[in-house]
Amino acid sequence: MDYQDHSRITQNTEMAQAEKTEVDVVNMAILANRQAGLDSRRGIEIGDIVLSGDDVLRVTHNWGDSVQLSCKGHLGSFYLGNAGFVEFSGSLDSAINISCFTDTGEKRDADVWFFSRNVVQAHNGFHTSAQFRVWRLNERHDGI
Numbered sequence: 001m002d003y004q005d006h007s008r009i010t011q012n013t014e015m016a017q018a019e020k021t022e023v024d025v026v027n028m029a030i031l032a033n034r035q036a037g038l039d040s041r042r043g044i045e046i047g048d049i050v051l052s053g054d055d056v057l058r059v060t061h062n063w064g065d066s067v068q069l070s071c072k073g074h075l076g077s078f079y080l081g082n083a084g085f086v087e088f089s090g091s092l093d094s095a096i097n098i099s100c101f102t103d104t105g106e107k108r109d110a111d112v113w114f115f116s117r118n119v120v121q122a123h124n125g126f127h128t129s130a131q132f133r134v135w136r137l138n139e140r141h142d143g144i
Helices: 003-008 014-039
Strands: 049-052 055-062 064-070 077-080 084-087 090-096 099-117 125-137
Touching: 014 077, 014 099, 014 125, 055 084, 055 090, 055 125, 064 084
Parallel strands: 049 125, 077 099
Antiparallel strands: 049 055, 055 064, 064 090, 077 084, 099 125
């Protein structure tokens, strides 16, 4: 039974609620382990949050010397893997040199997902949030 099925049927049976609770405990342990990986990252990375004026964006690709951000209004999907590895699916905006970003020292929750109980199968995504570093995009930047 996949995670989405557990969520749907828990409203109907006590046994299913107990099983879903066990699964949630496992998933929260996976999240804690992966959050530790996120916390050990250095520099701006995929999934991090970027403040640009009134817009809140996320880093979608890291080229080493530049990063791409999510398109305004289209944040996409962020898979959270082992050791803080983050993979993005969605649209990308133009690359911007990493020197154009300032670390705010803040962390915020942002949406991520991973496979429930680490079981890779269809409809088994566990959607949750993790803490990411927050960066400010300098007002004057020329992209790359």
